[in-house]
Amino acid sequence: GAGVSQSPSNKVTEKGKDVELRCDPISGHTALYWYRQSLGQGLEFLIYFQGNSAPDKSGLPSDRFSAERTGGSVSTLTIQRTQQEDSAVYLCASSLGQANTEAFFGQGTRLTVV
Amino acid sequence: AQKVTQAQTEISVVEKEDVTLDCVYETRDTTYYLFWYKQPPSGELVFLIRRNSFDEQNEISGRYSWNFQKSTSSFNFTITASQVVDSAVYFCALSEGRRAGNQFYFGTGTSLTVIP
Numbered sequence: 001g002a003g004v005s006q007s008p009s010n011k012v013t014e015k016g017k018d019v020e021l022r023c024d025p026i027s028g029h030t031a032l033y034w035y036r037q038s039l040g041q042g043l044e045f046l047i048y049f050q051g052n053s054a055p056d057k058s059g060l061p062s063d064r065f066s067a068e069r070t071g072g073s074v075s076t077l078t079i080q081r082t083q084q085e086d087s088a089v090y091l092c093a094s095s096l097g098q099a100n101t102e103a104f105f106g107q108g109t110r111l112t113v114v
Numbered sequence: 115a116q117k118v119t120q121a122q123t124e125i126s127v128v129e130k131e132d133v134t135l136d137c138v139y140e141t142r143d144t145t146y147y148l149f150w151y152k153q154p155p156s157g158e159l160v161f162l163i164r165r166n167s168f169d170e171q172n173e174i175s176g177r178y179s180w181n182f183q184k185s186t187s188s189f190n191f192t193i194t195a196s197q198v199v200d201s202a203v204y205f206c207a208l209s210e211g212r213r214a215g216n217q218f219y220f221g222t223g224t225s226l227t228v229i230p
Contacts, residue, residue: 033218042222043205056217089157099211100147100166103218105159 002026004106006092012112013082021077021109025094032075033093033103034067043091049075050097082113117141118208120221127196128229135191135224137206143167145211148182148189153203153223165189167211196228 005024013019025032034046045059049069060066064082069075079086089110093103119138127133139148150162163173165182173180177194193200206221 035220043220045218045220048217091159093159099145099209100164102149102161102164104161105151107158 004092004094004104006090006106006109008109009107010110010112012114015084015113016081018078018080019082019111021079021090021092021111023075023077023092023094023106025073025075025092026104027073028096029094029104030072030097031095031103032069033095034075034077035091035093036088037091037108038088046077046090079111082111084113087111087113116221117219118206118221120204120206120224122224123222124225124227126227126229129198130195132192132194133196133226133228135193135204135206135226137189137191137221139187139189139206139208141208141210143210147209147211149207149209149218150180150189150191151205151207153205155202159205162191193226196226198228198230201226201228 004026007022011019030051032049035043036046037043047060047067048056064080067075067077077090089108091105091108093105095101095103117140122136125133146167148165151159152162153159163180170182170184179192181190189206203223203225205223208219
């Protein structure tokens with residue numbers, strides 16, 4: 001596709017359930033990023049994939065959060081045993097992976113844990 | 115320590131006023147890149163501009179202009195003759211050149227409201 005695609009756009013889940021959020025980056029982009037944005041807040045970095053390098057997981061808030069990127073393309077962010085504080089918009093972005101290149105963002109997945 | 119600071123949390127202006135959004139960054143790299151993004155109420159972040167550390171020339175694009183000053187580590191964004199459609203959250207970001215790939219450091223954003 002032309003841009004970064006995220007699915008689902010909205011997800012409501014019960015506390016304690018696991019959720020998977022999907023990100024389809026722009027074709028050819030080697031770098032992929034996940035951010036979290038709580039209501040009215042800034043962007044909280046979660047994880048960064050760059051090519052075949054080990055991902056930078058330094059932003060994951062707990063071991064309930066994990067992400068993988070298969071074949072250097074699609075990425076899945078998994079949240080296990082969801083908590084109400086996990087409610088937020090989860091944003092995915094991709095870039096060409098060079099320092100001088102901008103990131104392009106998807107529309108985000110709005111996660112609500114009830 | 116915050117690598118990118120946007121001290122203005124919220125700004126309100128009346129339509130047609132000029133407004134400047136401040137961005138101060140911190141890095142030890144000599145090569146780095148600065149970005150501005152706009153997040154309208156629809157939620158998707160839209161890329162506005164990229165500057166590299168070797169080019170301090172100010173840039174103008176229509177009603178938008180950017181002032182990059184290495185001496186003060188600032189990359190400020192001015193909207194001239196603001197319009198209601200400019201209402202959004204604006205984020206400044208930094209990417210450091212010494213690292214392979216690029217990790218972005220975002221500021222906390224400035225929420226701009228343009229009142230008709």
